Amino acid sequence: MSDRLRSALVRAVHVVSAAAFAVAAYFSVAPSAHAQARKAAAFDAAPCLACHKPIKEFHDSGKHKGVGCNACHGNLDQHAADRKARPSTNMDPAACGACHKLQYDSQFTMNWEKPARWEKSQQTGPSPNPAWDKLMAPHGFTREHNLARSHQHMVLDQFVVDRAFGGRFEPKQGWQYLTRSGNYKVWDVLKDNYPDNTDQKVFKPGTAAAANPVCMSCKTQDHILDWAYMGDPAPTAKWSRTSKVVEFVKDVNHAMNCFFCHDPHAAKPRVVRDALIQALTRPEKDTLWHQDTRAGKIEVKDLGVRGHTRKIAMLDRYDTKLQCGQCHVEYNCNPGTDPTTGQAIGMADQRANHFPFKSVNEIGKHYSDLKFRDFRHQITGALLWKGQHPDVENYYGSKHQKAGVECHQCHMPKMKDAKTGKTYTSHWQTSPKHYIKQTCLQCHGEWSERQAKYVMESLNARIQGKTRKAEYWLTRMIDKFEEAKNAGVNEAALKQVREKHYEAHIHWEWWTASNGAAFHNPDQTTESLAKSVTLSQEGIKLLDDAMAKRRSEQRSAAAAPAPSPAPKAN
Numbered sequence: 001m002s003d004r005l006r007s008a009l010v011r012a013v014h015v016v017s018a019a020a021f022a023v024a025a026y027f028s029v030a031p032s033a034h035a036q037a038r039k040a041a042a043f044d045a046a047p048c049l050a051c052h053k054p055i056k057e058f059h060d061s062g063k064h065k066g067v068g069c070n071a072c073h074g075n076l077d078q079h080a081a082d083r084k085a086r087p088s089t090n091m092d093p094a095a096c097g098a099c100h101k102l103q104y105d106s107q108f109t110m111n112w113e114k115p116a117r118w119e120k121s122q123q124t125g126p127s128p129n130p131a132w133d134k135l136m137a138p139h140g141f142t143r144e145h146n147l148a149r150s151h152q153h154m155v156l157d158q159f160v161v162d163r164a165f166g167g168r169f170e171p172k173q174g175w176q177y178l179t180r181s182g183n184y185k186v187w188d189v190l191k192d193n194y195p196d197n198t199d200q201k202v203f204k205p206g207t208a209a210a211a212n213p214v215c216m217s218c219k220t221q222d223h224i225l226d227w228a229y230m231g232d233p234a235p236t237a238k239w240s241r242t243s244k245v246v247e248f249v250k251d252v253n254h255a256m257n258c259f260f261c262h263d264p265h266a267a268k269p270r271v272v273r274d275a276l277i278q279a280l281t282r283p284e285k286d287t288l289w290h291q292d293t294r295a296g297k298i299e300v301k302d303l304g305v306r307g308h309t310r311k312i313a314m315l316d317r318y319d320t321k322l323q324c325g326q327c328h329v330e331y332n333c334n335p336g337t338d339p340t341t342g343q344a345i346g347m348a349d350q351r352a353n354h355f356p357f358k359s360v361n362e363i364g365k366h367y368s369d370l371k372f373r374d375f376r377h378q379i380t381g382a383l384l385w386k387g388q389h390p391d392v393e394n395y396y397g398s399k400h401q402k403a404g405v406e407c408h409q410c411h412m413p414k415m416k417d418a419k420t421g422k423t424y425t426s427h428w429q430t431s432p433k434h435y436i437k438q439t440c441l442q443c444h445g446e447w448s449e450r451q452a453k454y455v456m457e458s459l460n461a462r463i464q465g466k467t468r469k470a471e472y473w474l475t476r477m478i479d480k481f482e483e484a485k486n487a488g489v490n491e492a493a494l495k496q497v498r499e500k501h502y503e504a505h506i507h508w509e510w511w512t513a514s515n516g517a518a519f520h521n522p523d524q525t526t527e528s529l530a531k532s533v534t535l536s537q538e539g540i541k542l543l544d545d546a547m548a549k550r551r552s553e554q555r556s557a558a559a560a561p562a563p564s565p566a567p568k569a570n
Helices: 003-015 018-025 031-040 046-051 053-061 076-081 093-097 101-107 131-136 151-160 174-179 214-218 245-249 274-280 320-326 360-370 391-395 407-411 449-486 491-512 522-559
Strands: 169-171 190-192 298-303 310-315 414-416 423-425
Touching (some): 093 101, 131 449, 151 190, 151 214, 274 298, 320 391, 360 491, 449 491, 449 522, 491 522
Antiparallel strands (some): 169 190
């Protein structure tokens, strides 16, 4: 940076009053205070943009052109004097809430209908026990796999769930933390019971230590500036896929930052998840997005002035199948096993950060081609896949998707503020049950709200019934496998059944891992669950035939005359 530019930046920064600058820079400031700070003084961005040239294109073309750099960055005068002195960046959604108050307030609406710590394996869950624990053993998710609640709690709930950090983190106020709602810093709520070490291990019985830096990427992007593309280790990136996860999460405070979907400089739609960007730019052009004739177009931008590459994908319009698809998809975010060699795959391998972005009928082959499996089943020994939440993939090909309806029209509808009459987009990403008039009835005007809810509940009831059938046959196959193995059935027959187990498991687990599958694509859900049943039944027949053959061999061996004794030597 030249002396002339540095001096200009220093002068620009000092235009801002000390009080206003302090208000704009700190994370805990309320949105109204941020707004007052912005109004207090102008900011000359020219010196900043002279060095940060990739940002200039965004800044000059967007609605945030008049917003000063000091609204989201602090320590600018120190940075101007010494470029090695990094400015601070405000990751708190409250910074955006300063101007976008209605969106901000709606984002932190609490859904009191969804209890915390509600395990999916409970009797009313998507996959109740005893099937769940048997089908997933010994995966860490069997320790505690909770249903999602309000997005505001994504980070908090991830830190305290029994499967993630081995019982290391606990709320400072015990169970009273459940009364909290709204925007907050996670480390104001939690404590580390083992601050003398950063080991990622099991501290308490009944827990698992399954979390890693990649799995945090859909919960928060607090780390966005210190993370190289794909989480690859880089000398200038503070964090990577291989970082100690306990150290990594101590640097995290906010859930679901606004800049996941909104570029802060251009105020235009974008995506930031690196594995999604990699999937969309695969030379094979094999994703559901590539097949979508209505899909929004992307322009991938290489960023990273700190010595390592970052990438974002700017969208030509809001395409919420991509924006929600940064998280509400099936993705791999953990170590695993190569099924062809049996060798372990660690976090240093880029397969530990991977988006297929494909349908349930393609996912089995995709992971076989990738040579990746998540875990080995405790009873059958089959190498299996563990689903995340393939909600967007399910929606592709559905009647609503073909009609041009997108995620936000059902989960983030346009609302009218009762006080001002202003129309805004709700950022309470929740079930359309909470605003039937603004969602379902916009197209189905002949329905009442009660009828719309009745349709949803009826579709869900049917799919839950089909899921229970798939679980019955899967558990039956596993029990039969154990019986066959104990009976001495040969390994060749067992190997065939393990392949059936892999496929049948996919067509069950895909739907128990999904949110709203019954409504998103009921036809595909029914068809896929029926495949799971058929595959399990085929596996059972293989085992029955193998055991019948084994019994026949044993009977033949028992009926055969004893061999004549060898003649004695003279």
